[in-house]
Structure formats: C-alpha cells, structure tokens
Amino acid sequence: MTTIEYTRGDFQSDQEVRWCPGCGDYTILASVQKFMAASGIVKENAVFISGIGCAARFPYYMSTYGMHSIHGRAPAVATGLATARPDLSVWVVGGDGDMMSIGGNHLIHALRRNVNIKILMFNNQIYGLTKGQYSPTSEVGKRTKSSPMGSIDYPFNPMSLALGAEATFAARTLDMDTKHTVEILEAAYAHKGSAFVEIYQNCNVFNDKAFIALTGKEDRDSNRIYLEHGKPIRFGQDMEKAVIFHNGEATIVDAASVDETAILVHDQTNMTMAFALSRLSHSPTGPTPLGILRSDDSRPTYDDGVSAQLARAKATKGDGNIDDLIRSLGTWTVK
C-alpha cells in the first residue's frame, strides 16, 4: 500500500472557522489536523461526526467526510456508520453537554459496545452555544444565567464515567498542549475499539480560566500529573510529588516521604488502577491526571463481531436467496 503524504492544510476545509476569537477549539482543530496529516489515515476514509454545540461545528472545518447531526446523537450515528463500514476511521466530536447530558445514554453504550469509534469530548464545563448555562461537568456552586444562586447539580467525573461504562480507552489532555494532544490522538487511533478522549477546552467567553490550575504559569507544573505506562507516577516542579495506593485509594504524597517501591507504577491495562487515578481529581482545580488512564486492546470490537457473524452465517448457510427464503415455511400449489 502506498502512503500518501499529507500536510495539515490537506485537512482544512474551505469554510471560515467561526468560533469566538481565543476559543480553545482553534488549538484542538489544529492538533487534530496535524495528527490526521501524519496518521497514515487515507483522507477519504476519515469521517467526523458531531452532535450540536460549539464543538460540534468541527466537521465543517475538516475537509474529510462529515456529518453535523443532532444534539447528543453523534455516538449513535457513528456507531451505525462504523458498524456498516468497518473500513472507515470514524471520529466523534462534541462538548460536555452534548456527550454527557443529552447524549449520555449513547456515549455509555458506544463505550461498552467497544465500537471502533474515537470520541473527542471538548470539556469546557459550560454550555457555550446557548450562551452560558451550567453543564453536567460544571462545579457545584457555579453561578450562571440558569443558576443565579449557584448550581446545585453535582458534576460528572468524565474519566470515572467512561471507565464505569467499560471504556477500553480513556485519556485526558489539554487544548493548549498541542504536543500532548497529538500523542493522545495517535494512541486513540492505534487502539482497537472505542476510545474516549476528554480534552479540557477553555471557553474564554462563558467560562474563562476554568482550567487555570493546569494552564497558568504559576501552578501548572505542580498540578499536571502526566501518566506514562510502565513509569512511576511522579509530578511537580521538581518531581517532588508521587502517587501511592493508601487505604484502597490513589493518594498524593511527598515523594520523599515514601519508599521508592511504594510509588504507583502506571499500568494502563489495569482497570482498577485507572479508576483509582480518575478519582484523584474531580474538578481540575488541583493536581489532575493527564494522559492515558486506560488502554486495553484485549476486548473484541463490536464491528469486528458483526462482521464475523456475517461471515460465519455466509460460510454455514451460503449467500441468502430471497426466492428460497419466502418459500422456507413450506408451500402448496393451487392449480
């Protein structure tokens, strides 16, 4: 097979990008286009499916096949497409409201089925397109147009939710960290099955600086816990912090206070560890894990299962014949 050389520009559509100036979505779009150009995916085989919301405008800005569907339903549309066409590379893009509120059901079922789709959730912890209501990932107490006295809704922890839905791949990255985003996209693409990627995305109009603990110069080094498979989990400006298991939970300690062997070594195939790590942070106001929490290729994908059953049915019964089928209950002849 010949590999086609693409540039980022090959994945840019001719449509004017219309997000607010300064929106984190621009950076994510650039990261995705950069990733696509180098991914080896043949352009006509890539499809971007979205629901509704600011993030859901994404397919219009990609020069691939795409569909801007309806609110919340992108994982279901993508499931049908990937099941019908396992030869394609199907990507889903949406925001936290799209994926976790109106489309929560489709998200969890796509993840448990392990359909070969890659889900990118741009989490800005706010409703942007409808101009600033609290979202299912907004923190308790958040004052918005629809919660003037502060939100009383307890938010989802997106990583815990995805893992609870049996996601075989769950990872988190940051809009502004292009290099890390591209790495995570590469890993998601290489993963066999559904991949859930949460991308913290700054909404500079309705929820500016929601992720300042991870992006601000002062705090970011002490709050970003980059996970790497097979490596002890240490972080901080001078790697002075570490994560250990204590009382059945992942716990942050001073690295100096524990024996080197007590420090948790990240194993992305270990579901229990992944879930424990997902509990380290809830809202990203302090130390927060970034990177691949879970990646497990051992579970068969849904679309492979469908194809295998079709092949088996054809092998055992032969290609279907409609004339025989309609006579299969027995016939009689009237002369």
Next chain:
Amino acid sequence: MSTTIEDVEPEFLDKVIIRFAGDSGDGMQLAGNRFTDASAAFGNDLATFPSFPAEIRAPAGTLPGVSSFQVQIADFDILTAGDEPDVLVAMNPAALKSNLADLRPMGTIVINTEAFEERNLAKAGYETNPLSDGSLNGYKVIEAPMESLTKEAVKDTGVSGRDVLRSKNMFALGLMAWLYSRPLEPTIEWIEAQFGKKPEVAAANIATLKAGYNFGLTTEATKNSAVSVKPASLPPGEYTTISGNLSLAWGLIAGAKATGLPLFYGSYPITPASDILHELSRHKNFGVRTFQAEDEIAAISASIGAAFGGHLAVTGTSGPGLALKSEALSLAMMTELPLIVVNVQRGGPSTGLPTKPEQSDLLFAMYGRHGESPLPIVAASSPSDAYDAAIEAIRIAAKYMTPVLLLSDNSVATGSEPWRLPERDSLPDFTVRFATKPNGPAGEFMPYVRDPLTFARQWAVPGTPGLEHRIGGLEKEEVSGNVSYNPANHQLMTDTRAWKVANIANDIAPVAVDDPDGARTLVIGWGSTLPVIKAAVRRVRNAGMPVAHVHLRHLNPFPANLGEVLRSYERVLVPELNNGQLIRLLRAEYLVDAVGLNKVSALPFKVTEIETKIREMI
C-alpha cells in the same frame, strides 16, 4: 391415522370461524397456529386474528390473562378472520366469560370441564357454574374432561410433573381436528421437529393430540357433528401462509437486494414490531446487519449513520418509538438520505394498548416532525401485502433520496393469510449508483446538486476519493451544501424538499377503482382494513347494491388521480380504526364531503359494521 372420518360422513360448510381461548399459559396461540397450518395444507383459504394480553403472564385463571386465537377457514377466498366465531374452545371459565358474547347464536362451545371448579369460577367472576345453571342453553356444548384424559394419554410417555398437563392444548387441537376433518400429519410432523431433542415431550404431545381426536371420534357427545370445509379455489400459483411481520422483514431483505445495497436494521425492542428485528437477525447470510440499539433514538441515529455509509438503512418501531425518532427523522430529511422507518401501529396514545390494532398514527406519520417536513408514506394492507409495501418503500427511498414511513399495524403484523408467492427471479431492479466523480466547477463534490427529474441529490459515500463533503441538520445552501442562513435559500430549499416528495405522485400507480357496477358510493380505506372492507363491499354487492372501493397504498403523496376519482362519486365513506385521520387529509386536500366510520375499541372492524354503514349511505 387416516385423515378421513371413518364412521361419520362430514357435513360440508363453506366456511367456519373458530376461536381458541384459554389462559395465556395454556398454549392457545400454538394450538391456533397448528390448526391454521393444517388447514392451509388442506387447501383452505384462511385468515387469523391472534389476541393476547400485554402482560407476559397475567395471573392464571383471570380475565386479563385470557389469550385467544381466531381463525376463519373457507372453501373460497376469504378476507378476514371473521366477525362472530362459530366455535369457541374455552379452556377455563375466564376464557368462556370473556369470549362468549362474540359467539354466534347456536354456536358450538368446546369446554375443558375440569377447569370449571370453584376457584376458577370465582377468579372469572362467575357466581354459579355456567355448565349447570342453564346459561349456555342457546349453544351446543361439547364437554371434555381434558385434564384427566391428557394425564391418561401421557402416562407411558415418560413426562412428569408440570410437563404432564402442558400438552392439554394438543387435546383441544386434536378434538378440533376431528370435528373439522383436519389431517393430523402436519401437526405430528411439526411436533417431532419442534421437540426433536426431547422425545418424551414429543411423544406426550402426539399422544394427547391423538387422544383428543379419538375422543371426538368415539364419544356420544360429538357423534354426527363432524363437519368439514373443502379446499378453496384460490387463483393458481404457489402459496405459503405468512404473517405480516415476517413478510415485511422479507420485503426489506428483497428490497435491499433490489438496490444492490446491504441492509442495515436498527431497532429497539417494542411490541408489536420486535418480530421484524428477530426475523432479520436470523438472516445475516443475506448481508443483513441488525443493530439492537440502546433506545429508539439510537436505533434511528445509527441507521442514519449506516445510510451515510451507503447501506440501505431501516429502523423499525411502534407508535411510542416513532415519537422518539421524530427529531432524527428530520435530520434524515434535511440530509436527504434514504431511510425506511417502519411503524407497526398499535393502540395509543402513550403506552396505550400495545397488543391491539389501531390505525391512529397516520397524522403523526404525516405531520409528526418540527418544521416543514413532508415525507412519503406507504402503508401495508394485509399480512402478505407487507412484502410488496416494504419493497415499494425502498424503491421510493433509494430513488428519491428521502426517508419513507412504512406503516403496518398490529392486525397486519400478527395476522396471517395465504400468500401467492411471486415468481422466482422476479425481483425488480432498483440498482443504486453512488456518485463517483466530483460535480463542482472547481473539481469539488457538491452534495446538493439535484437530478433534474427526481430532484434527488447524489449519494456519495465515505471512502470515495475526491468526494469528501459535509452534511448536517443546519439549512444547506442549494447546490454547494454549505451552511446557509440566507432567507431566500431557506424558502427555496423548503419548497424543493416539499416538491421532491409531491412529485413522487407521478411515479406511483394511479388508484385502481374497484367498481364493476357503476356505483355512486365509494368506500376508501388504507392499511389493515383492506380485507374487511372488501368483504363488506362484496356483501353489499351480493345484495344487489352497487358500491365502489379504493384502497390506498400511498398516503403521501396521494396518487395523481385520486382527486378526480373522489369527485366522481356522490358519496364517499372512509372507514378507519382511528377517530378520523385519512378523512381529514382527504377533506383538506380535495374538499370532498366524505363521511367517516371510526372505531378505536382494540378490535378490527367487523364486516357487518362496514356493511351496515354502506347500506345506510346508499
């Protein structure tokens, strides 16, 4: 065993209507189906009407737990399962109580006497035993102690415990087989095939079947009452007995094959549409992909995804599910992708009557979407017709790049009738040709370039180099398909979508009017009322009064000649199992002063109801 009656010469009837009724655990649907198959093998024409509780197992012995199966067999082409049964098989007091009112005067009742004891009588609300209080005096009663005779019949077969009485439905079936001179062989073959792995159960069922037959042959109670129905003189051809959900499923497979595309069926289990999912999931060797979705919305959304990917996509549901699919159906309309939405109508609104027939979703199919969103509607009018209706829906969807609503209902779905099979190799050719080349001035692909005749846009599927494009729910600019808020463009696109659908009227068969006598009164119907309207019309004509009949396959758009036909009659009657839905469309579209005959009482029309109304109008 011989299939002829040895010592009693049967009296020949032209038709008989039999209703099997018992507790939902008594196997009445099975007994009814076996009787039907034996009659079909015998060459009778037939039509069936199963009726069962929505609850899986309502309390045994109670009125809500009664399940029944009605079959009409005849020596001529009959159309319905009949109005009033001639024979009622009542396996317990509740079955008798809830079905007796339907039995014709002087009809026959076959009673399982041992079920008529104090506790069962009380559960059914009987204060005295109807077998002894004289309340059945106007009927011919055949009493059989089915339980002890069943126990006796199976004692050497090796079954034990609860399995012993399980086969008592076979006793009833055997008795009915004797009464109506049905052959036992088809049932015995069926039992052997069904219970091949449990020879003792097969032996018990066969022994009980024969015991029932022999009970009829030998008892004084039934002697000289044997009757038979001769084979019907149906048009020549090859026949099978088919129920509507099966034939609809097969029609989807056939229609997809005609397009050359693989079939994708997305569905969420719902009564009474689930059997379509079950049937299609058995035929993966036809390349059929079935997707049992997490909900109704996912079922249609996944189907839209599959349609975008170039599959012939279908989603199937019943009333409440159609409501959930509404928003996604608008997306399919806006993106102009082919999609079939099957709605097996049931009693509504809300959960309504899930196992009962009704035609009350027509206006929802017509208008149940936000915005200006007309879509083609095709309706199946009988169990066998569902096959052709499915193929027609697929033809329209693929040719015009549009979602199509395919309406069935509980009567069509669960009823059965003989079906004269299409010839081998007679499948039409609807071959779909995907776009392969760019169509824009700069070598790009523009998804809303339209065919000048059909107004269909081109179907370009992912994986095709150079045709990358984006579609979606936002209004699209004509030709280019780019997002457009231009007011004139929205008017144009709205008009174009409506025109595309309206134009299909020129590509469907004009209505065929059945009017041999030059009538002044027209009966017009749609869907599952076809057989009963035909029967009523025939009765009126037999009484010497002319009446015309039109039955609609296409509800939107209507056939091009419909207005002219309606205006050529002085009186128009519209019978519907709803409170007046087609009639509203006809009055609005054609300004005809049509009269409605409407019913929503969980039952199909009786022939007499329509017949009486026609006579009144003439």
